[in-house]
Amino acid sequence: MYKHALAAAAAAAFIHLPSTAAEVVTQWNFNSLPADGATGTGTTAAAIGSGTASLVGGATASFASGDASGGSSDPASGDDSGWNLTTFAAQGTGSGTRGAQFAVSTAGFENLVISFDLRHSNTSARHELLQISLDGISFSDFALFDADAGGDRWYTGRTVDLSAVAGASDNASFAFRVVSAFAPTTGQYAATGVGSSYGTSGTWRMDMVTLSGTAIAPVPEPGAMALLLAGLGVIGTVVRRRA
Ligand SMILES: [Ca+2]
Ligand SMILES: [Ca+2]
Incomplete structure (x- = not known):
């Protein structure tokens, strides 16, 4: 004994012994802190960790309910907001340029995974590109998502695994974007809603934007x-x- x-x-x-469990590095839920009982107000400050959320390409944004239209995966109730993006590019122009950018240092983390929820309005672009940057300046396309189940609903748990991307781990300059994109091969935005026409005032509502990873074991x-x-x-x- x-x-x-x-x-x-x-x-x-x-x-x-290092922990290998994935943990949230940074998360945005866009809910007011403290809660104010109004979904039309919110924040782009990170709810967990730190990072910077910003608009790119001329998109504008407000806050709107994260519970409406079936709801995001945010467990908050009563004051659950989403970041409501609009002012997208004119039809036939600017694919991959308008949307939201999230700068998050991944220092000390590897096996990174990005996840987010996105509600497409009927007249918004049906296709969204996730782009990543290793220097915080130049972005490259990484994954294309298709809101193929129609508009006015949430697509929860959009996920990309960056564990095989050299340079994404342990990088203070890491950033990613979610931007509207043309339908493949067409040179045109497809409207999300069946029978709808694409319009620049369509909206994308984001929630639970999350970067997770595992702590890098000290050598x-x-x-x-x-x-x-x-x-x-x-x-x-x-x-x-x-x-
Ligand atoms: Ca609020
Ligand atoms: Ca929320």
Whole structure:
């Protein structure tokens, strides 16, 4: 019994096992803090962690209910807002240029996953591009989503896995965008609603924009590693002598 306790205590002292559980690095829920009972007010400040949400390409935004039209995945009730984007590009122009940008440092994290909810109005663009940037300046297309179930409804849990993207991890300059895009091969925006026509005043309402990851395990310094090995050797000697 004693030798097991000794070994456990020694191991705990020398070995710090890193956690591999995914955790939220930064999340936006767009809800007022403190809650004010009005979904028409909200915030672009991160609810968890830190980062900067901004509009790109001439898009404008207000706040509107995150519960309407089936609701986002936000568990908040009573004051659940979404970030309501509009003023999109004219038909046939500006694919991949208008929407929202989120700058988040991934310093200390790897195995990154981005997820978000997006409600498409009927006259909004049916296709959304997720773009990523490793320097916070130049963005490249990473994933295209299609709101193929129609408009005036939420698409929850849009997800991209960045674990295979070299340079996304541990990067203080990381950023991503969600922007409207032409339907593939057409050079035109498709309206989300069946029978609807695309219009620049269509809306995209965002909620639960989340970057998750796992903490990067610290690399032991050579001195610490030597100490660890020496400690394990001592434990082994003690255990053998007491056996
Ligand atoms: Ca509010
Ligand atoms: Ca919300």
